[in-house]
Amino acid sequence: MVVADMRRDVQAIILLLLGGAVLRITWTDAYLNYVREEMRPFLFLSAALLLVLGVLALVDAVRILRSDPVKVAPGLTEEERELEDDHDHGAWSTWLLLLPVLAIFLIAPPALGAYTAAREETNAIPPAEAQAPPLPPGDPVPVALGDFVGRAVWDNGLTLEGRQVQLIGFVTPNPAGGWWLARLSIACCAADAVSTKVQVEGAEEYPANTWVSVVGSWIPGGGTMSADSVPIIVADSVEVIPAPRNPYE
Amino acid sequence: MSQQPPEHTRTRYRPGALEFLALGLIVLVLGQRWLVELFDVPALQTGATVFVAIMIQATPFLLLGVVLSGAIAAFVPGSFWRRVMPKNKALAVPVAGCAGALIPGCECASVPVANGLMSKGVTPAAALAFLLSAPAINPIVMVSTFVAFPGQPELVLARFLASLATAMALGWLWLKFGKSQWLRLGPRTHLIGSNSWHTFRLTASHDFLHAGGFLVIGAMAAAAINVLVPPAWMNAVADNPLLAIGAMAALAILLSICSEADAFIAASFTEFSNTAKLTFMVVGPMVDLKLISLQAGTFGRAFAARFAPTTAVVAILMSVLFGWWLLT
CATH class of the missing domain: 2.40.50 (OB fold (Dihydrolipoamide Acetyltransferase, E2P))
Structure with a gap:
């Protein structure tokens, strides 16, 4: 039911959650359960990039709320803007990105073992x-x-x-x-x-x-x-x- | 976030998505204890760990890919590609194939980049050759193969040649038989921002969120296979040369290991012939569950359904050919 479209506020929140999850495991050394130590700087960079993209997407979402879509998507005509999200075919797939976030925050899978x-x-x-x-x-x-x-x-x-x-x-x-x-x-x-x-x-x-x-x-x-x-x-x-x-x- | 007054309906505020998300998160947080208990089974826990591991390992590479695709969309004019790529499409394929040796990413990075190239007017055949060769023959992969097989530089050479040959063959096959309607290149006008930086950011975010979801599907499938297939099954077929090659190709497709790590896994199959190990390393970076999922999400199912099996067959043939030439 939810998603023929993926609105920018939801996009922003998924980016922020994922950035937060990556930051958390990198900060707490939990990342060592999953990948090699050498990945640490790249994970910090990734978390930072995701958080920045998320914050900026949130700014876009606020602009849309203030009804300033020209600034947000100037490449589209008025009509296309109406339809924009409807031909974003893969939007449902974006929701799946919540799964790793949930796994990290709720289950925190341990290192492989016996x-x-x-x-x-x-x-x-x-x-x-x-x-x-x-x-x-x-x-x-x-x-x-x-x-x-x-x-x-x-x-x-x-x-x-x-x-x-x-x-x-x-x-x-x-x-x-x-x-x-x-x-x-x-x-x-x-x-x-x-x-x-x-x-x-x-x-x-x-x-x-x-x-x-x-x-x-x-x-x-x-x-x-x-x-x-x-x-x-x-x-x-x-x-x-x-x-x-x-x-x- | 408050309800919008009616005159703002054209901003399409549809209560539901965000509220659903918030509600779902609250329910899950409240049910955490139950969730943790549910996952307190070694097999499920192992699956969850492998799933998170693949996602965490792939995220920086996927981000590298979408940053490149965003940069291609925003900062590199279409005319640049017309200048650097040969006019002759058949010639553009090997050029793009060799260019793959320069990008130190794994397969997750190359899908959005190839998509970005196509939407900038690079001929699909060349972009596809790049898509296949970039994760297979880049310097990091070559070095890790060299490390994983000490004293066997011929394996590194065979991997390089067989992968490049497969990438070019697929590019040419696409030129000859490919139909543009198989490729679903979504309209990207909605990703044009108010300036170059904005376009960059919109493209990178869109490509990441879009491809990321498909990566989740691939990672879950690979995690399930990891738990469900006992490693002992493998050694049973090692003695039959043909079965061994088929089994290693199938395993490469199912396990979905990063191209930068697959050499170490190939080396751990000590019972198998070098040609079978080569097959594992040539097929894996070009066709695997997470890649098929990424390709289906980016280029459409009609494309992935034709491209992935063809790639697998050509990759196996090339591995056998170069294995027979260089490794026996």
Whole structure:
């Protein structure tokens, strides 16, 4: 019923709401749940542009109310102005832009987690370098989960042997028993998330999506030289930690 | 906002739209708790996250596109295009195709730009070649492909050539067989403002709001596919070369990943042949759910119904051809 036409006041409000939604998630770091950190300046710019366009469209709408349509749409004749909105075929589609606004303000979808990680079978994409350099000194030494998996699967664990490592990720229940420590990485946005998992042994159970720091050592047995190998770590200690600012690795 | 006196009816104040919006928002805010509970299912939550992610990732690129289309409408006179584009339409196609290498945007940006070019008198065949090549062969995409496939520069070359060849082939096909009535180029006189800046702003806002809605449809479809299709289905067809190519093309169309990220996804399909991965990267930037939706919204359904399938077929053929030549 609503829209054969999309009036400028409604256009203005949709632009303002969308600008506000983008500003909000960029301001609060929630944007890191959806896209990469590098997008931040572009998101601020986008929010600013949307808000400016929205305010100016509101000015237009006020002018229309004051019955000054010549200034607002000088390219049209009087008659065309009457009809203007009627041949704006796609106007109904504009309303759909309220959906992301509502999703952001009302639902605030969380970062992807255990559900996505458990679905992926590809676990270890072959790394660029044939052999990774030795781990830096330290005991335990913090290692990114993806790096750990790459070393375990594609270097036969050579650089991990005899080392105590610290891994950070979220708990993903393994349907075959126990749990994986998992992390997702994104190339652009959450639609392209790729997961990495490590089977954790010698640790108690935690609810799915609990962020933990695992200190332990790699043991052979998870398979090597195949993209669906899932390496194993024997935990010396597991500590529940707050979710990192950027949930993706 | 107050009710207008009758003599102002020609400003078409129709109570309804704004009030409906306000009422709807109030109801939704009151029902927030219920909404959050509704979405407290992992699959739905994942879908919502992917949907918002695609929208957030695409918004800056769509804005870049509408800023360019607004600038084309407001500041670049039609005579400029007659000067820089070759008179010969068949020659204009490769020129426009190569020009696509210069715009560092992804597919969401190129649709409004191509629309702006057409409405300024650039021949549709050339604008379409640009539409297809810009998201596929721009420098950012080439670099990300190079990074995603270390030690395999031939894949970058194959991607560049196959994409450019597809874009040019589609431009020429349009010249030969295209009919102008398939293209619905809306009248844009209502977007002429009181000065150039005003025209710029009206065009940019209009194009954003218009295309943005169709982007929402595409993003929702892609989010649904993301949740509904288990990744394991894919690896089942990897061993059969023909099935693998078809599956990767279908996946590129359904997943609707940004052209700047698709190389990393292609690389993650470790079981597939390089030609199948190439197909994924050539088809994706030119035909996918969000792009079909954007094209249908901008150029009309009659256009999208013919253009998208043709593009997909040509893109697959070119991928197989260049894959066979460069990757085996």
